[in-house]
Amino acid sequence: MSTTKKMILTLVAFFITVFHIIPFYILITTSLKVRGDFSSRWTFPDYFTLENFTTAWQSANLGNAFMNSFIITIGAAILLIFFGSMAAYPLARRATKLNKAILVLFVAIMVVPPLTALVPLYQMVVEIGMLNTRTVAILNNVAAFMPLTIFLYSGFIRSTIPKELEEAAKIDGCSTFGIFFKIVFPLLKPVTASVLIIACVFIWNDYQFAIFFLQSSDVHTLTVAMDSFVGANQNNLGLVAAAAFMAMIPMAILFLFLQKYFIAGLSSGAVKG
Amino acid sequence: MSELAGKVSNTVNPKKPKNYKVEKHSSLWWMYLPALLFVTTFIVYPFINGFRISFTDWNGFSQESNFIGLDQYRRMFSDPTTWTVVRNTLLYGIGSTILQNVIGLGYALLLNSKIKMRTLTRTVVYLPVIISPLIMGYIFYLIFAFQNGALNDAITFFGFNPINALGNPSVNPLIIVLVNTYQFVGIAMIIYLAGLQSISKDYYEAADIDGASAFQQFKSITLPLLAPSITINVVLNIIGGLKLFDVIIALTGGGPGNASQSSSTFMYSLYFSRQDAGYAATQGILVAFMILIISLLALWYFKRKEIEA
Numbered sequence: 001m002s003t004t005k006k007m008i009l010t011l012v013a014f015f016i017t018v019f020h021i022i023p024f025y026i027l028i029t030t031s032l033k034v035r036g037d038f039s040s041r042w043t044f045p046d047y048f049t050l051e052n053f054t055t056a057w058q059s060a061n062l063g064n065a066f067m068n069s070f071i072i073t074i075g076a077a078i079l080l081i082f083f084g085s086m087a088a089y090p091l092a093r094r095a096t097k098l099n100k101a102i103l104v105l106f107v108a109i110m111v112v113p114p115l116t117a118l119v120p121l122y123q124m125v126v127e128i129g130m131l132n133t134r135t136v137a138i139l140n141n142v143a144a145f146m147p148l149t150i151f152l153y154s155g156f157i158r159s160t161i162p163k164e165l166e167e168a169a170k171i172d173g174c175s176t177f178g179i180f181f182k183i184v185f186p187l188l189k190p191v192t193a194s195v196l197i198i199a200c201v202f203i204w205n206d207y208q209f210a211i212f213f214l215q216s217s218d219v220h221t222l223t224v225a226m227d228s229f230v231g232a233n234q235n236n237l238g239l240v241a242a243a244a245f246m247a248m249i250p251m252a253i254l255f256l257f258l259q260k261y262f263i264a265g266l267s268s269g270a271v272k273g
Numbered sequence: 274m275s276e277l278a279g280k281v282s283n284t285v286n287p288k289k290p291k292n293y294k295v296e297k298h299s300s301l302w303w304m305y306l307p308a309l310l311f312v313t314t315f316i317v318y319p320f321i322n323g324f325r326i327s328f329t330d331w332n333g334f335s336q337e338s339n340f341i342g343l344d345q346y347r348r349m350f351s352d353p354t355t356w357t358v359v360r361n362t363l364l365y366g367i368g369s370t371i372l373q374n375v376i377g378l379g380y381a382l383l384l385n386s387k388i389k390m391r392t393l394t395r396t397v398v399y400l401p402v403i404i405s406p407l408i409m410g411y412i413f414y415l416i417f418a419f420q421n422g423a424l425n426d427a428i429t430f431f432g433f434n435p436i437n438a439l440g441n442p443s444v445n446p447l448i449i450v451l452v453n454t455y456q457f458v459g460i461a462m463i464i465y466l467a468g469l470q471s472i473s474k475d476y477y478e479a480a481d482i483d484g485a486s487a488f489q490q491f492k493s494i495t496l497p498l499l500a501p502s503i504t505i506n507v508v509l510n511i512i513g514g515l516k517l518f519d520v521i522i523a524l525t526g527g528g529p530g531n532a533s534q535s536s537s538t539f540m541y542s543l544y545f546s547r548q549d550a551g552y553a554a555t556q557g558i559l560v561a562f563m564i565l566i567i568s569l570l571a572l573w574y575f576k577r578k579e580i581e582a
Contacts, residue, residue: 009386010388022416023412023455026412026415026416030415038421041416041423042423086308089301094300096300098302109317112565117557120323121315123326124319124322140315150305205404205405205406207519208519208537211541222405240411240415244412252403255400259396259399267463
């Protein structure tokens with residue numbers, strides 16, 4: 001590549017980068033401005049205060065929301081990994097008629113948009129008295145991501161785990177369950193990492209289900225807490241910006257440190273999903 | 274759990290060759306039973322129940338509901354809002370898909386060249402993917418708001434009249450498409466980048482020797498060999514765009530009126546604000562069929578292209 005061409009391409013990349021940073025830049029300048037400061041969003045204020053951040057943290061109850069998001073995300077991820085990997089094993093290894101049908105069922109569910117079931121799902125949750133519980137948010141997220149999890153695990157087991165390994169273990173008198181958890185599961189680390197990242201990003205960011213099931217403020221997750229906070233502070237965008245900044249920061253930091261794993265994990269889900 | 278599992282697997286003694294065969298052909302169904310219970314309870318059963326509710330006038334909370342046959346379906350097809358919603362949903366699905374693929378491929382081609390900025394650019398473009406679409410919507414509200422929004426601050430700085438991007442029903446669906454594209458173009462970029470890196474350099478060297486221009490090389494080598502990446506991206510983006518919800522809530526709330534409503538936000542408002550659960554379920558059935566048909570069509574079309582290429 002010629003030097004001129006390289007310089008032009010670098011310049012283009014530079015402008016793209018700047019263009020994509022603009023929303024975050026505006027978020028930061030806005031979050032630093034107090035109420036009544038209508039100066040252009042493109043400039044920083046000539047004073048410095050973190051008032052918006054402390055006020056937003058307290059009145060949006062973000063500490064509590066972080067805790068709820070954390071419990072729901074981790075709870076769902078653990079159940080997904082445990083039940084998903086276990087379910088994938090026979091589906092990948094035993095091609096009986098029943099198992100083939102079950103695998104088709106799981107794949108078919110992946111195509112069905114979850115929102116179709118929202119109305120009856122909400123009704124069911126109310127009837128069994130589980131509205132406004134973290135448990136129902138965990139269980140529902142496990143169900144929503146189960147087909148993708150099984151798909152990722154079964155593909156990996158079929159293509160990378162040698163059958164001989166399990167046969168050797170069987171001759172040594174290992175039970176099926178023992179073979180799976182002692183021998184196969186530790187070899188599934190790369191998919192487990194992908195499942196963990198997919199689950200963490202999508203469940204942490206979930207709004208569509210959370211807004212239905214977690215209406216009472218003590219079980220609000222980050223997104224739902226943000227939603228009600230914004231509703232109450234529509235005329236004070238400095239506060240909204242500060243809250244939005246704090247809400248996105250944990251995931252953004254995780255991403256910057258573990259970028260390689262995030263991109264690999266999310267695109268494996270994309271490719272298979 | 275492990276106790277139960279032990280009992281089940283102990284019923285077949287692996288040391289006896291006679292039973293070994295039995296086990297090899299067993300489905301081990303108990304291993305996927307929990308997963309099956311999850312999806313049946315939270316997806317399959319409600320989905321089937323949705324059909325039942327769509328034939329009633331249920332309001333969403335009362336004990337009473339009457340079977341009214343196909344009335345909700347008749348109502349749906351004669352309701353002008355249905356068509357606004359269908360048009361918007363298609364616009365969000367197809368519009369975002371086109372933009373994300375064109376821009377994503379452009380970015381991937383750029384980052385596939387050996388320039389210095391590429392790691393930083395990739396990180397910055399991908400970052401919004403992991404942020405909640407709801408929060409992304411609020412961030413863009415700071416840009417597009419009529420009063421003191423960053424866009425209008427810039428426009429008035431250069432002496433033009435401010436625009437009401439979010440309040441104008443003929444513009445705001447397009448703004449929503451742009452925001453959705455900004456947020457998820459990173460996924461398309463990464464998938465195309467991986468696709469580009471898997472194309473052997475030999476093809477391009479041979480084409481160079483034959484004197485093919487850069488555009489000819491792109492058309493005859495790059496695009497056909499990227500076909501699998503195109504299929505994935507198109508299907509993925511269409512499904513994502515047709516389901517759009519969070520960004521709309523954050524930017525316009527579906528308004529003004531129902532002008533920027535998607536199927537998901539319309540269902541949400543029918544159920545929670547208008548106590549019209551039967552009708553919400555009917556709209557749900559419509560969107561399910563729309564997504565199913567469009568994604569199958571896209572899959573079929575692009576798979577066929579892959580085989581031709």
